Amino acid sequence: MSEIQTTVDSIVDQYQADPTGLLSVLQDIQAKMNYLPQEALERVSERMKVPMPRVAGLATFYSAFSLKPRGRRVINVCMGTACHVRGAPLILDTLERKLGIGIDETTSDGEFTLLKVGCLGACALGPIVEVNGEIFGQMTVTKADKLPDKLLKEDRGGTEK
Ligand code: FES
Known part of the structure; x- marks a missing residue:
């Protein structure tokens, strides 16, 4: 078996x-x-x-299910209306470039999967990126560019914000 x-x-x-x-x-x-x-x-x-x-x-x-292997962290970029008008497409572009993957793809090291999702219900904090249940609000291109490294550092016990 x-x-x-x-x-x-x-x-x-x-x-x-x-x-x-x-x-x-x-x-x-x-x-x-x-x-x-x-x-x-x-x-x-x-x-x-x-x-x-x-x-x-x-x-x-159900979108919570995946038929393909996902990374240890799933980065959900909110593309709801409020986040969209505040620049979510640019955030998504930045993460795609930074990670070298497209939407619904996983990095070859298995660390990150990138998804776009509908409104996450925290529009006032938009644009929003959610990673394994943690919300990152008021996202900017600069913050998005640093986000993967920041997540990896946190896992290694670093304190960088
Ligand atoms: S539109 Fe992004 S949280 Fe509502």
Whole structure:
């Protein structure tokens, strides 16, 4: 049995393979593996006796799920109206250039995935960038350019703001 199947089995067992727990199972797999591999979806379908189209449909419906591996940090650039008029496209351009990736792509070192999202509900602080639940408000091109390095430094215990 593969590692993915073992992981899926342990999660499915926590829900007694009850099909009503399908969404929770997918959330737990996403949390554990950072994405939903095809093999995992197939195993869920088999173990929970839910047809594959239904499992795949749920996995593609929610933007919180990813079918591709994501980086350790997911950078969400808000492109809602308020952030957009305050320069969000420039922020996005800056991050794309800095990271060398496009939207919905992940850096080759697996550190960052870049996404654009709708209004994050903190318009007064726009333009907003959110990283793994942390909000960075009043973003500027200069701050965006420094953000990836700042996040990496923080992880190494640095204090630079
Ligand atoms: S438009 Fe960006 S937080 Fe609302």
